[in-house]
Amino acid sequence: MxxxxxxxxxxxxxxxxxxxxxxxxxxxxxxxxxxxxxxxxxxxxxxxxxxxxxxxxxxxxxxxxxxxxxxxxxxxxxxxxxxxxxxxxxxxxxxxxxxxxKKKSLTKEIKVRLKDKRLGIPKAKSISVVIDFSSPNIAKEMHVGHLRSTIIGDSLARILEFRGHKVIRLNHVGDWGTQFGMLISYLKLVAPEALTKANAINIGDLVAFYKEAKQRFDLDDDFQKQSRKEVVKLQNGDKDSLKAWELLCNQSRQEFQKIYNLLDIKIIERGESFYNPYLKEIIKDLQNAGLLEIDEGAKCVFLSGVTGKDGKALPVIVQKGDGGFNYSTTDLAAIKYRFSPTPSGDGANRVIYVTDAGQANHFKGIFQIATRAKWIPKTARVEHVPFGVVQGEDGKKLKTRSGETVRLSDLLDSSIQRAEDDLRQRLIDEKREESESFIKEVSTTVGLAAVKYADLSQNRISNYQFSYKKMLALQGNTAPYLLYALVRIAGIARKGGDLNESRHELEFNEPQELKLIRELLKFDEIINEVEEELLPNRLCGYLFELSQIFNRFYDQVPILKAKNPYRSSRLSLCKLTADTLKLGLHLLGIPTLARM
RNA sequence: GCGCCUGUAGCUCAGCGGAUUAGAGCAUCUGACUACGGAUCAGAGGGUCGGGAGUUCGAAUCUCUCCAGGCGCGCCA
Known part of the structure; x- marks a missing residue:
């Protein structure tokens, strides 16, 4: 509208x-x-x-x-x-x-929308948008901590893309830094073959080794020295070290990709190491801009308006006392690169970081420095899209029973498994018979949809309580409820309703129809709002409301039994509802079903 | 100590660049299946929007203050 x-x-x-x-x-x-x-x-x-x-x-x-x-x-x-x-x-x-x-103007709008593949959503004046999301660490498995970033980032990317923007989805993976020194020196001791041969050990062992290496690093001085040497070797481009590093990255990459495939997420890997060649230049830039100061041996930029414990301005360290760079330096190099014109940068007009809320201060600092260094064009936007932590039903940070971090692949499998158990039970209750492939497809779709939707439907700023039971519930603001509305419409089509029938004029009289029409016409506003505020929960809320209104209409107004022109008019509303739900869910990264 | 975020119905949460009577869902209770999939729908109860003050004709929404919880706070990322 x-x-x-x-x-x-x-x-x-x-x-x-x-x-x-x-x-x-x-x-x-x-x-x-x-x-x-x-x-x-x-x-x-x-x-x-x-x-x-x-x-x-x-x-x-x-x-x-x-x-x-x-x-x-x-x-x-x-x-x-x-x-x-x-x-x-x-x-x-x-x-x-x-x-x-007037009813006439509503009907006219519906008519326009029925013919419009974009469902009334105009293409925006295209800009370049970088979205930085997901960002797992090499040599570690993806865990719950990556869930929200991955799902929210993907959805925002889909929405901005649909609006016609050029979206660059970046996976800022942790593929550099001191942890590699640790890992390489530890692997030399316990599994040297992993450093020379691809996939010599499995990812689970790699993760275990990583943990052991970290422990040893904290306790054993000699090991610590050895590890630091390995880092220097790697950073100096030692051939063997680089090869080992490549192998480790590749192995992790394969694991990440399995999850991205399952979740249907497209993302370009551009890890921290990408920015290595630019780090020195960053220091020089800051120096030239007069922002650099040396404090306790480290090169820092002092933030204005932000004070630390002692009441003095808070520093951001950009080069450590030993000459090494840290994540702030990398993030500065990244922000500069993203806003720099192509081909020596991404030429972005808008850069969006989807990370947990705990990093808010860090990004505030980075944004301030980038602004003062004049790396961000005046017309461009840079935004941190923060989100709260995933909690268990006890209100505490989600952990496994043994107190470990929950692996993302376990979490997803678990949701799919529960969806399958539910479905099989329902088939028994309803005396239905379905093929194994149907059961697999439905439970995978429902299980993943539930996880994604539960996350997206909540305001991302607040913490989010994870509950399989709630997200898989068939009633309420859940993915299964929305999917069911679509299944009902598909059912109408199966029973002989031609959703594309348009021989008759559109004619509406029932209040339920008008309510549905008004809701359908709000879709464009919602998309606009999400593009602006980057809050996917608004879209979820809309789709839920739409499903509810449709279900009332479906329950109270006969469709197939109605006479024309009402029959075809109502079928048109069904079609537009289905298209809107499908597109909306697609923009959330959720595929739909004809039967479930 | 400082900074950021959060506090709305029993529970999980919308709404928060002010506007006519604060909204959902879950749970609870009451109704509706010879129907296009009842995985649904109709209805009921349940709130001094954390407390207090201020700005305004008007505040859940803006400002200040206090209280409670979470997270972060210099050479890890």
């Missing part, structure tokens, strides 16, 4: 201008005073939109707000464009102007 909104806003703006220009207030020239404050109606009884603009003008014009509203309405009803779109406006409460769209 964005186009209608835009038209109405113009009408209202005009009406306010005209209504108030008749008043003898010359000193009120500020245009902002004439903001009609057109918003969606806060309740369905109030119609489709409400203009609140009369209220704040009351004081300025020394008139009761209702009287101002009346003056505006007088102007409005003389406007032909307005009268075609809306019923006669009503003034309510303190001076709200309530607007109700």
């Amino acid at each position: 964005l186009s209608i909104y835009k038209n109405l806003k113009e009408c209202l703006h005009d009406a306010f201008q005209k209504a108030l220009s008749e008043q003898e207030i010359s000193h009120v020239a500020s245009k902002s005073l004439f903001d009609p404050q057109l918003v969606n109606a806060s309740r369905p009884e109030f119609g489709d939109f409400q203009a609140n603009g009369a209220l704040p003008l009351a004081k300025e014009f020394k008139l009761p707000p209702r009287q101002i509203a009346e003056l505006v309405v007088e102007q409005l009803i003389q406007n032909q464009i307005f009268s075609e779109l809306c019923e006669k406006p009503e003034i309510a409460g303190a001076g709200f102007i309530n607007l109700r769209l």
